[in-house]
Amino acid sequence: MAYLQQVLFLIVLAIAGYFIRKRVIRIKSNILLGKASVINDHKGDRLKNMMLVAFGQKKMFKRVVPATLHFFIYAGFLIINLEVLEFIIDGLAGTHRIFAPYIGGLYNVLMNFFEFLAIAVLFSCFAFLIRRNITKVPRLQSPELNGWPRLDGNLILSIEIILMFAILTMNASDQILQTRSEHYTATGSLFFSSFLIPLLQNISTPSLEFIERFMWWFHIIGILGFSVYITYSKHLHIFLAFPNTFYARLEPKGQIVNMPVVTREVKSMLGLPTTEVPAGEPGRFGAKDINDLTWTNLMAAYSCTECGRCTSECPANITGKKLSPRKIMMDVRDRMEDVGKSLEKGGAGLNDGKSLLGDYTTKEEINACTSCNACVEACPVMINPLEIILEMRRYVSMEESGAPAQWNSMFQNIETSFAPWKFSPSDRFNWSKEDK
Amino acid sequence: MNVPTIADLIAKGETPEILFWVGCAGSFDDRAKRVTKAFVKILNAVGTKFAVLGNEETCTGDPARRAGNEFLFQMQAMNNISILNGYNVKKIVTACPHCFNTLKNEYPELGGNYEVIHHSTFINQLINDGKIKMTEGGSFKGKKITYHDSCYLGRANNIYEAPREVLESLDADLVEMKRCRTTGLCCGAGGAQMFKEPEKGDKDINIERAEEALATGATTIAVACPFCMTMMSDGVKNKEKEGQVNVKDLAELIAETQGL
Numbered sequence: 120m121a122y123l124q125q126v127l128f129l130i131v132l133a134i135a136g137y138f139i140r141k142r143v144i145r146i147k148s149n150i151l152l153g154k155a156s157v158i159n160d161h162k163g164d165r166l167k168n169m170m171l172v173a174f175g176q177k178k179m180f181k182r183v184v185p186a187t188l189h190f191f192i193y194a195g196f197l198i199i200n201l202e203v204l205e206f207i208i209d210g211l212a213g214t215h216r217i218f219a220p221y222i223g224g225l226y227n228v229l230m231n232f233f234e235f236l237a238i239a240v241l242f243s244c245f246a247f248l249i250r251r252n253i254t255k256v257p258r259l260q261s262p263e264l265n266g267w268p269r270l271d272g273n274l275i276l277s278i279e280i281i282l283m284f285a286i287l288t289m290n291a292s293d294q295i296l297q298t299r300s301e302h303y304t305a306t307g308s309l310f311f312s313s314f315l316i317p318l319l320q321n322i323s324t325p326s327l328e329f330i331e332r333f334m335w336w337f338h339i340i341g342i343l344g345f346s347v348y349i350t351y352s353k354h355l356h357i358f359l360a361f362p363n364t365f366y367a368r369l370e371p372k373g374q375i376v377n378m379p380v381v382t383r384e385v386k387s388m389l390g391l392p393t394t395e396v397p398a399g400e401p402g403r404f405g406a407k408d409i410n411d412l413t414w415t416n417l418m419a420a421y422s423c424t425e426c427g428r429c430t431s432e433c434p435a436n437i438t439g440k441k442l443s444p445r446k447i448m449m450d451v452r453d454r455m456e457d458v459g460k461s462l463e464k465g466g467a468g469l470n471d472g473k474s475l476l477g478d479y480t481t482k483e484e485i486n487a488c489t490s491c492n493a494c495v496e497a498c499p500v501m502i503n504p505l506e507i508i509l510e511m512r513r514y515v516s517m518e519e520s521g522a523p524a525q526w527n528s529m530f531q532n533i534e535t536s537f538a539p540w541k542f543s544p545s546d547r548f549n550w551s552k553e554d555k
Numbered sequence: 556m557n558v559p560t561i562a563d564l565i566a567k568g569e570t571p572e573i574l575f576w577v578g579c580a581g582s583f584d585d586r587a588k589r590v591t592k593a594f595v596k597i598l599n600a601v602g603t604k605f606a607v608l609g610n611e612e613t614c615t616g617d618p619a620r621r622a623g624n625e626f627l628f629q630m631q632a633m634n635n636i637s638i639l640n641g642y643n644v645k646k647i648v649t650a651c652p653h654c655f656n657t658l659k660n661e662y663p664e665l666g667g668n669y670e671v672i673h674h675s676t677f678i679n680q681l682i683n684d685g686k687i688k689m690t691e692g693g694s695f696k697g698k699k700i701t702y703h704d705s706c707y708l709g710r711a712n713n714i715y716e717a718p719r720e721v722l723e724s725l726d727a728d729l730v731e732m733k734r735c736r737t738t739g740l741c742c743g744a745g746g747a748q749m750f751k752e753p754e755k756g757d758k759d760i761n762i763e764r765a766e767e768a769l770a771t772g773a774t775t776i777a778v779a780c781p782f783c784m785t786m787m788s789d790g791v792k793n794k795e796k797e798g799q800v801n802v803k804d805l806a807e808l809i810a811e812t813q814g815l
Contacts, residue, residue: 371660371711373660373711373712381625385626389630389634434741434764438759441754487754489744489746490746490747493738495710512622516624517624517626522622526622528750529747537631539614540583540584547583548560548582550577550581551609553592
């Protein structure tokens with residue numbers, strides 16, 4: 120009987136581990152559908168970005184209220200997980216609060232601190248639920264959030280609230296049991312959970328033991344279940360924000376990625392010396408589907424938590440146009456997930472007759488972009504939706520010749536008059552001869 | 556107004572300190588041409604030895620690249636680079652943030668390496684060096700000016716303060732719009748939008764921005780980009796405020812106070 124709980128715990132841990140591993144492999148291979156690019160320059164700057172932006176939440180603090188609430192949840196997540204470590208050791212070893220005897224008085228201080236964080240997390244989650252559903256912050260109401268994305272957001276917050284309640288209830292019943300049985304290690308008084316003691320005081324010892332165990336199991340299964348859930352959710356940003364900030368572009372925001380394939384062709388057209396043409400498929404110009412984007416573009420889509428700061432700063436979106444940078448990132452992710460699911464079932468994968476451009480994102484959306492970089496600036500985890508938009512424009516322009524008619528005229532003007540407007544090139548210098 | 560072309564200068568055995576890249580708007584657009592001339596007058600007044608390419612200049616390719624036509628962009632870039640390198644150009648100043656961004660950030664990968672300076676930074680430097688002497692209590696003293704950040708100067712290249720310092724030197728009352736610096740709202744013309752009608756929406760971007768600029772109560776909206784100039788002027792006209800509110804480039808404001 121004594122080992123039953125441990126065996127059960129091991130089974131639960133193994134099941135969670137199995138599903139998490141499966142999802143991690145899936146997500147990784149989805150990301151690797153993107154084009155390879157080796158990024159190993161400026162490691163110091165990249166590390167600095169990761170520490171400041173992901174670990175230090177620097178860009179979050181452009182909006183102080185949500186940043187502070189988010190920081191509570193973030194700190195809670197990082198630090199309360201120390202307690203999860205104890206849960207896991209206790210679960211496997213069949214012990215109870217294994218750290219308590221070793222660290223003495225510090226244990227009480229730590230537990231009180233964890234409880235404080237649990238309360239801060241509770242407060243923030245409630246505040247976020249209110250912002251999402253009652254005060255209806257505009258950027259959390261956009262049409263692209265209808266259905267699963269909105270439910271996902273609310274589910275995450277609700278699960279976190281339940282988990283925090285479980286911890287506090289467990290600690291409260293544990294505190295009562297400490298006065299009734301030797302088995303329960305003394306933790307000293309725990310401030311926040313003490314408020315729950317009056318509610319539990321009159322419950323019989325066996326029932327209380329059951330409540331304590333139930334909450335313990337509920338919390339740890341909850342956390343493990345949540346970990347599996349996260350891999351299907353926008354909440355994956357808690358892990359991928361770190362590599363995403365590390366691999367984010369360091370060049371000035373105005374600089375568009377060069378296309379060496381085109382450079383080679385243009386050089387040979389102009390009779391300039393070119394480098395050897397590498398063997399293999401020439402590949403597409405620009406991006407029609409996710410495999411035309413780089414793996415960093417695809418990882419960015421998994422790092423997106425759909426906060427909508429990008430969209431709320433987008434001039435096209437502000438003035439009622441179809442473009443939403445957040446939706447672009449959600450489209451990339453949806454496409455990856457659909458392709459991944461198909462591959463898992465041995466299906467067609469990328470060759471299912473669909474593509475990112477056309478079936479997920481429309482030309483109307485990408486044509487509305489002013490390339491102003493507001494979305495890039497706004498993203499708290501350094502996602503660059505603009506890069507993806509421009510790659511799709513390249514596909515439309517170069518592979519389909521499907522750019523808007525007025526752009527085609529502009530291209531023609533540049534080709535024939537060397538200016539985007541139809542002026543004679545010989546008139547270019549006339550201004551110098553005009554008075555005033 | 557003295558505007559030497561680089562070909563003439565070199566023929567005379569002289570080399571300019573800087574090449575002034577005029578840009579297509581600065582060459583052909585009537586409103587932007589006034590900015591070009593104002594900047595030339597400043598250069599003449601301070602005695603900077605400069606030259607322009609004249610008829611040898613062509614589009615940098617910026618709108619083509621942003622609209623997705625990479626071939627056209629690179630054709631333009633390679634041609635311009637061969638001309639610039641042929642004249643052994645080292646330092647370029649331009650009044651167009653789009654030309655600035657492309658020349659500075661996108662030409663190096665194609666073999667064009669120059670020191671590229673936007674005219675707002677250049678003018679600010681002239682003021683700091685005492686080459687342009689600002690007098691206290693000029694014609695803008697106490698007048699409300701608001702500055703509209705160009706995306707291609709600001710977010711794209713982190714130039715936020717130089718244009719503001721130039722405006723502060725006018726002794727004017729610089730008021731900021733709600734969306735400024737890193738959160739500045741686009742005029743609506745970047746990313747090749749200048750060359751097509753906007754997509755369907757509730758409102759045009761330049762109208763939204765003009766409303767915001769007018770809400771500051773400023774009598775002058777300062778810009779540092781020919782596209783912003785067009786978009787903001789149209790926005791102000793749309794709101795029928797062109798009688799009360801001016802849209803002016805930094806170079807024009809400085810030339811004006813200097814009586815050039």
